[in-house]
Amino acid sequence: MSKALDPVTLEVIRNALPAVANEMAADLQRTSYNMMIYEVRDYCTSLVNPKGELISQNVGGVSHFVADLGIIIVDGMKRYGEKG
Amino acid sequence: MGPEAALGMIVVAIDIGGTFTDLIGFDEAAGRFVEAKSLTTPAQLGQGIIDCIRKSGLNASTIDELIHGSTTAINTLIERKGAKTGLIVTRGTRDVYIIGRGNRPEAYNLLFHKHRPLVPRQYTREVDERLLASGEIYRKLDRSTVEDACRTLKAEGVEAVAICFLHSYVNPEHERAAGEIVRKQMPGTYLSMSHEILREYREFERISTTVVNAYIGPKVGGYVKGLKDDLAKVGFRGNLSIMRSNGGVMTPEVATDRPVAMMESGPVGGIIASARVGQALGFPNVISFDMGGTTAKASLIRDGEPTMAPGYYVGGYASGHPVMLPMIDVVEVGAGGGSIAWIDDIGALKVGPHSAGADPGPICYRGGGTEPTITDANVVLGRLDPDHFLGGQMKLDAEGAARGVAEKIARPLKMETTAAAQAILDIAISKMSLAVREVSVEKGYDPRDFTLVASGGAGPLHITAIARELHIPRVIVPLFPSHFSALGMLLADERHDFIRTFYGDLSGIDFKAAVQVHDEMVREASGALRHAANAQRQIHLDLRYVGQEFTLQVPVTLDQLKAGDHRTIRKAFDALYEHRYAHHSPDEPVEMVNVRLAVIGQRPRLKFPSVQRGAAPKPAREREVYFIDARKPVRCPVYDRPSLSDGMTIEGPAIIQEHGTTTTLFKGDVCRVVPSGELVIDVGGAA
Numbered sequence: 049m050s051k052a053l054d055p056v057t058l059e060v061i062r063n064a065l066p067a068v069a070n071e072m073a074a075d076l077q078r079t080s081y082n083m084m085i086y087e088v089r090d091y092c093t094s095l096v097n098p099k100g101e102l103i104s105q106n107v108g109g110v111s112h113f114v115a116d117l118g119i120i121i122v123d124g125m126k127r128y129g130e131k132g
Numbered sequence: 133m134g135p136e137a138a139l140g141m142i143v144v145a146i147d148i149g150g151t152f153t154d155l156i157g158f159d160e161a162a163g164r165f166v167e168a169k170s171l172t173t174p175a176q177l178g179q180g181i182i183d184c185i186r187k188s189g190l191n192a193s194t195i196d197e198l199i200h201g202s203t204t205a206i207n208t209l210i211e212r213k214g215a216k217t218g219l220i221v222t223r224g225t226r227d228v229y230i231i232g233r234g235n236r237p238e239a240y241n242l243l244f245h246k247h248r249p250l251v252p253r254q255y256t257r258e259v260d261e262r263l264l265a266s267g268e269i270y271r272k273l274d275r276s277t278v279e280d281a282c283r284t285l286k287a288e289g290v291e292a293v294a295i296c297f298l299h300s301y302v303n304p305e306h307e308r309a310a311g312e313i314v315r316k317q318m319p320g321t322y323l324s325m326s327h328e329i330l331r332e333y334r335e336f337e338r339i340s341t342t343v344v345n346a347y348i349g350p351k352v353g354g355y356v357k358g359l360k361d362d363l364a365k366v367g368f369r370g371n372l373s374i375m376r377s378n379g380g381v382m383t384p385e386v387a388t389d390r391p392v393a394m395m396e397s398g399p400v401g402g403i404i405a406s407a408r409v410g411q412a413l414g415f416p417n418v419i420s421f422d423m424g425g426t427t428a429k430a431s432l433i434r435d436g437e438p439t440m441a442p443g444y445y446v447g448g449y450a451s452g453h454p455v456m457l458p459m460i461d462v463v464e465v466g467a468g469g470g471s472i473a474w475i476d477d478i479g480a481l482k483v484g485p486h487s488a489g490a491d492p493g494p495i496c497y498r499g500g501g502t503e504p505t506i507t508d509a510n511v512v513l514g515r516l517d518p519d520h521f522l523g524g525q526m527k528l529d530a531e532g533a534a535r536g537v538a539e540k541i542a543r544p545l546k547m548e549t550t551a552a553a554q555a556i557l558d559i560a561i562s563k564m565s566l567a568v569r570e571v572s573v574e575k576g577y578d579p580r581d582f583t584l585v586a587s588g589g590a591g592p593l594h595i596t597a598i599a600r601e602l603h604i605p606r607v608i609v610p611l612f613p614s615h616f617s618a619l620g621m622l623l624a625d626e627r628h629d630f631i632r633t634f635y636g637d638l639s640g641i642d643f644k645a646a647v648q649v650h651d652e653m654v655r656e657a658s659g660a661l662r663h664a665a666n667a668q669r670q671i672h673l674d675l676r677y678v679g680q681e682f683t684l685q686v687p688v689t690l691d692q693l694k695a696g697d698h699r700t701i702r703k704a705f706d707a708l709y710e711h712r713y714a715h716h717s718p719d720e721p722v723e724m725v726n727v728r729l730a731v732i733g734q735r736p737r738l739k740f741p742s743v744q745r746g747a748a749p750k751p752a753r754e755r756e757v758y759f760i761d762a763r764k765p766v767r768c769p770v771y772d773r774p775s776l777s778d779g780m781t782i783e784g785p786a787i788i789q790e791h792g793t794t795t796t797l798f799k800g801d802v803c804r805v806v807p808s809g810e811l812v813i814d815v816g817g818a819a
Contacts, residue, residue: 058480059480059481059482059559059562060558060559060562062480063562063563063566064562064566067566067569067570071573071574074574075713077682078682078713079680079682079713080680080681080682081677081679081680083681086680086681086682087233087234087235087681088234088235088236089235089236089237108237108238108239110239111240
C-alpha cells in the first residue's frame with residue numbers, strides 16, 4: 049500500500065481537520081457581539097490553503113461563505129505575499 | 133471546618149445502568165469492599181436493587197447510607213413515557229414553548245425537525261396576568277382564568293401541570309398564587325412551577341426545564357417514593373440519597389420535587405471518583421476518561437473540582453429539550469468496546485459510531501455478532517486474553533475475532549490481519565483523543581498538565597496509547613475501574629445549585645440587592661440540606677462584555693459582593709476571558725447576568741484500606757502480544773492485579789489483568805503500585 053493512501057493516517061487527519069474548524073466556530077460564537085452570529089450562527093469557519101482551496105469547514109457552517117473565503121485568501125496572498 | 137470521619141459506617145452505592153445494576157459497598161469497620169451485579173429489570177427497578185443487596189451479602193438493616201443513581205429520569209423523557217402534562221402560561225405566550233428558538237442549527241439537514249413538545253398545544257392554557265421585566269405587576273393575576281384553565285386540564289385527564297409565567301424569575305408572586313389554585317382544583321396532580329425549578333431568564337429554556345420536570349415528575353417521583361418503601365420493607369433504616377447531574381447527591385424529598393435534577397446523573401459518579409483519587413494521590417488536575425461498550429467520555433477536573441456546564445440539551449442541541457440546570461461537563465464520542473469497524477464508500481477505515489452493544493456484541497463474545505469491533509481488534513492483538521476474560525467466566529472466540537477482522541477489514545484494504553486490528557485501534561484512539569482534546573485544549577487547558585484517570589471496562593486497555601497521543605505524561609488506573617461510577621457515588625457530597633437572574637452594568641450594580649439575592653438562595657438551600665454542619669458555599673457571577681450573549685462564570689467571594697468590589701471582580705473576568713479565548717477587552721463595559729450559588733454539604737469521608745506491601749511482582753503467565761509493531765508479537769509478562777502489592781514496579785511491555793478490565797503497558801511505560809492500591813503509570817515517550 050502506498051503511503052499517500054494509508055487509510056489509517058487518512059482517517060486520523062480527517063478527524064483532526066474539522067475539529068480545528070469546529071474549535072474556531074465555537075470561539076467565534078461565544079465571543080460574538082452580533083445576534084446573527086451568536087444566535088443564528090450565520091457564519092462559517094474553515095481551514096483554507098494559500099491557493100484558496102478549502103481543507104475543512106465547521107459543522108453547520110453556511111456553505112456560501114466558503115466560496116468567498118478562498119477568494120479572500122487568494123486576494124490577500126496577492127496583495128501581501130505569503131509572509132504578510 | 134473539615135468533614136467529619138465516617139466512623140465505622142456501612143455505605144452502599146447502587147448504579148442502575150441499561151444492562152446491569154451495579155452495587156459497591158464499603159464496610160468501614162471491617163475495611164472491606166463488597167460488590168454485586170445483577171441484570172437490570174426495567175419493569176421492577178426497586179426489586180433489582182433489593183436483589184443486588186441480597187447478592188452482596190449485606191444485611192439491609194445494617195446499611196447506614198445508600199446512594200442511588202438511576203437512568204429512570206432520562207429514560208422516561210427519551211422514551212416519552214412521562215405523564216400527560218398541561219402547561220399554564222401568561223396570556224399571549226402560548227406558543228413560546230412550541231416555537232422554541234428561531235435559529236437554524238442544521239441548515240442543510242433535509243430531515244431536520246425541531247424539538248417535539250412534551251405538552252401538546254391544546255393542553256397549554258393562557259391566564260390573565262403580566263409582570264414587567266423589573267418584576268413589577270403590570271396586570272394583576274385574574275384567578276378565575278386559572279380556575280378555567282384547571283377545569284379544562286382536569287377534563288382532559290392531565291396528570292401533571294407546569295406553570296411558567298413571564299418574568300416570574302424576578303417575582304414569583306403570581307406563579308405561587310396560581311399554584312395554590314391548581315393544588316386546590318386539581319388535587320393529586322403533580323405540580324411544577326418555574327420559580328422553584330429555574331429562576332433564570334430566557335423563556336423557552338425556562339419553560340422547557342419546568343415542563344420536563346412536570347412530565348417526568350409523577351413517574352420518577354413515584355419511583356423514588358416506591359424505592360424508599362421497598363427498602364424500608366427489607367429493614368433499611370439509614371439515609372437514602374439520590375445522585376444528581378451536578379455531581380452531588382440530594383435527599384429523596386428533593387428528588388421527588390425536582391426529578392429533573394437527576395436527569396444526567398449516569399456518567400458523573402466516575403468523574404467524582406476521578407477527582408477524589410487524583411487529589412488523594414497528589415494530582416488535583418486530572419482528566420477523567422471512561423470507556424464502556426458504546427461510548428467513551430472525557431471530563432476535566434481542575435484543582436479537584438469537576439468542570440460544570442450551565443445546562444444541556446436532552447437529545448442534542450438541534451432537536452433536543454433544553455434543561456438549564458448545572459451538570460458536570462462531559463464530552464462523549466462514539467467509541468467503545470463494541471464500536472464496529474467498517475470501510476466507507478471511498479475505502480477509508482472507520483470505527484463507530486455504530487456499536488454491537490451487548491446484543492449481539494463483539495464477534496468474540498459468541499453472541500451472534502458478525503461485525504469486527506474494537507474488542508475483537510484487542511483480542512486479535514493478544515491484548516485481551518480470551519481465556520481469562522471476566523476472570524475466565526467468559527471464554528472469548530479468538531478465531532472468530534481474527535476471521536471477522538480479516539474478512540471485513542484486512543482483505544478489502546489488502547493488509548495483514550494484525551495490521552488491520554492495529555489500524556482499528558489507531559483510529560479509535562485518535563477519536564477518543566479528540567474527546568480528551570475537546571475538554572482540555574478547546575477550553576484553554578494544556579492536556580500535558582493533567583493526569584489521565586482511566587475507568588470503564590475498556591478504559592485501562594487504551595489509556596496509555598491515548599496518553600502517548602496527547603503527550604500526557606501520567607496515567608492512573610484506579611481501584612474498581614469497571615465499577616467506578618458506583619464508587620464515585622460512595623464519595624459524592626451533597627450539592628444544591630441555585631441561580632437568579634440579576635441583570636445590570638457591573639460597575640453600577642446594586643450590590644446590596646445582590647447580597648440579598650444571595651441570602652435568599654442560602655435560605656432556600658438550608659431547607660434542602662441534610663449535611664448542613666459542614667456546608668461550603670461557592671458563588672459565581674455570570675459576566676460578559678456589554679453586547680455579548682455568552683457569559684463566563686466568574687468565582688467571587690461574599691466579601692467582594694458585600695464590599696461592592698466591582699474592580700476586582702472585573703479583573704477576574706478579564707483574566708478568565710484571556711485564559712479561555714486568548715484575548716480580552718479591558719476598556720469594554722462588563723455586565724452581570726446571573727448570580728449562582730452552589731451549596732455543598734460534605735458527607736463523611738470514608739477511609740479505604742491500603743494494600744499489602746510486597747517485594748517483586750510475580751507474573752501469572754506470559755503471552756504473545758502485539759504492541760507497536762503489528763508484524764511481530766512480543767512475549768510479555770501478564771500480571772493478575774489482585775496479586776500486586778504496594779511498592780511494586782512493573783515495566784512495559786506488560787499486561788495487567790483484573791476481573792473487569794485489562795491494563796496495557798507499552799515499552800517505556802513504568803507502572804507503580806501505590807499504598808492505596810491504584811496503578812500510577814509514567815507514560816514512556818509522552819513528555
